[in-house]
Amino acid sequence: MRKMNVGYLRVSTENQTEKYGLDLQKNKIIERAEKDGDKIDKWYIDGGYSGSTLDRPDIQRLLEDSKNGYIEKVYIYKLDRVSRDTIDTLVILYRTLPEYNVKIVSATEELSLDTPMDKMKIGIDALMGQYEREIISMRTKAGMLERVKSGLWMGGGRVPFGxxxxxxxxxxxxxxxxxxxxxxxxxxxxxxxxxxxxxxxxxxxxxxxxxxxxxxxxxxxxxxxxxxxxxxxxxxxxxxxxxxxxxxxxxxxxxxSYICNKFLLSGLCFCGKCGARMRYKKWANRHVLECYSRDGYKEYMVKNPNCDSKRPDAKDVEKEVSDCFKRFAVNITGRREKQLSKKELIEKEMKSTVDKLKKLYELYATNESETLLEVIGKSEKRVKELRRELDKETREKSLTTPERIEKIKKISDVWDKLDVKEQNKVLKECIDKIVITDGNIDIYFNLL
Missing domain, CATH: 3.90.1750.20 (Putative Large Serine Recombinase; Chain B, Domain 2)
Incomplete structure (x- = not known):
């Protein structure tokens, strides 16, 4: 079977005003092939792919076909169309394609490997291709960062709904x-x-x-x-x-899960034996709570197909949870000290970390060191994390204010007048989960 002469084209998404369009590349490659007395038998085209890696479908197909002995020559427009990474470029040029007895021809460059000087020139060209990509990327990122810092949107594209x-x-x-x-x-x-x-x-x-x-x-x-x-x-x-x-x-x-219109405990119950969720299931003239592992209704919800947990009557569990919740609502007390102490601990650690950063900055000013720079980076990252934690703690402090506690206490007086949807909503705000192990019911409240 005659080996093929093929063309490889690539345009990237890095620059929407890509100066090496597909048509331009294709025409130049055809001209060069005709000059050599060749005809392009097949095209490999990676449209919209960055040259920073070889993770591109058609370059991989080209290398695979080269390995299988189908290709004699690969025509390209320019070396950086193959890759903008120096190592990838040199490996393909010096090792991979020569190993498969495939010659690579550029329509705009001379890619001779006959002398050490030829090889050095190609190495420099590959380095310049990578340098150009990294400079473009750095400038783009820096410009975008300054843009958003000033409060401007990042540009068109994905404009948020609304x-x-x-x-x-x-x-x-x-x-x-x-x-x-x-x-x-x-x-x-x-x-x-x-x-x-x-x-x-x-x-x-x-x-x-x-x-x-x-x-x-x-x-x-x-x-x-x-x-x-x-x-x-x-x-x-x-x-x-x-x-x-x-x-x-x-x-x-x-x-x-979601607020249920029909069942009081929907989305709250878990099996104490296997850990799977429990669902309401009609059983004769009543409803029971059954573990998804036993039910098998949804395979992805099954934790242990051999689970032997019992099916408690839903009404019995609902009554016990309702009674327990009303007692909880009457007796709830705030623990503001715990919340405040957590906030104080975060503030204390942040102050310590900021003081440490100041000393590191002073030390780095007199003794520039990669190790110091790495420690500074970690400390700066920790300060950001602590600020986020402090912000979250400050915003959530209202969860234990006296006003909210008083509101929860009053719920016990009107509990029986609420409809199922309203009761389900209240429970989901106050309870993390209800774990049912045969006859035992454990309720995990999340407000205290």
């Missing part, structure tokens, strides 16, 4: 019809509706979209970039109190 992007001022602006939907999402979620239900009601494309929107800090006027948060110049769609209340609610509900 806003539109104005290129003239570089700022996000509320898109009123979408912004109103966002406000409605927070209201419905905090009223106990599931993300799937909200998606259905508002015509969104699934519950994951709703979850993503509810978690976006852009809704309260911030910009998230590379793991850090910056104050944006754009107008907030919702207030911070509502946003953080929703985040706390989401954290709790992630462990106990």
């Amino acid at each position: 806003y539109y992007y104005d290129r003239n001022d570089g700022i996000l602006h509320p898109k009123e019809d979408e912004a109103e939907k966002v406000r409605t999402m927070y209201r419905l979620y905090n009223d106990g509706y599931s993300c799937q239900k909200i998606s259905d009601m508002l015509g969104m494309k699934g519950e994951r979209i709703v979850i993503q929107i509810l978690k976006r800090k852009s809704n309260i006027g911030y910009i998230e970039y590379k793991g850090n948060i910056y104050k944006g110049k754009h107008e907030a769609i919702i207030d911070e109190e509502t946003f953080y209340k929703t985040q706390r609610f989401m954290e709790k509900r992630s462990n106990n």
Whole structure:
């Protein structure tokens, strides 16, 4: 079988004004091949792939076909189209393709490997290709960072739902019809509706979209970039109190599903033997609570297919939990000292870490060292973590205020007048989980 002469093309996503377009590369390669008396039998094209790695589909297919002996020559437009990484380029050029008896030909460069000087020139060209890529990347990242630090949006592309992007001022602006939907999402979620239900009601494309929107800090006027948060110049769609209340609610509900309209303990019960969730199941004229491992209704919920836990009567468990909760609501007391001491501990560690950083900065000024730089980096990272913890602790301090404790106490007086949905919502705000081990019921409250 005659070996093929092939062409390889690549354009990247790093620069949307890519100066080496596919058509230009292809025409130049055809010209060079015709000059050599060759015809391109097959094209390998990686469109929209960075040259920083070899993790590209067609370059891998090309190398595989070369290994299998199908290729005689590979025509390229320029060496950096193969790779912008120096090591990858030299390995392919010096080792991989020669090992497969494949010759590589550039339409715009001479790639002779006959003399040490030829090899040195190619090595320098490969280094310059990598240098150019790293400079472009560094400038792009630096420019973007300065942009978001000043409160401007990162540009077009993924504009968050609820806003539109104005290129003239570089700022996000509320898109009123979408912004109103966002406000409605927070209201419905905090009223106990599931993300799937909200998606259905508002015509969104699934519950994951709703979850993503509810978690976006852009809704309260911030910009998230590379793991850090910056104050944006754009107008907030919702207030911070509502946003953080929703985040706390989401954290709790992630462990106990959604607010149920039908069953009091839905989403709260776990099997004490295997750890699987328990579901309501109709049994003759009544409902029981059955472990998913025994039920087998959803395979991914099964923890132990041999679990032999009993099926307690749902009404009996509901009565015990209701009685226990009412006693809890009457006797609840705040433990503000515990919350305050935790906040004080964070503040103390942050002060210590900041003082340590100051000394490290002074030491580095007189003795520049890579080791010192590494320690400084770790300390700076720890300060950021502590600030986030302190912010969270400050925002959540309202969980144990006297006003809220008094409100929970009053629930016991009206508990029997609440409907199932309201009771389920209250329980999920106050209880992490209910563990049922045959006849034993353990309730784990999360407010104290």
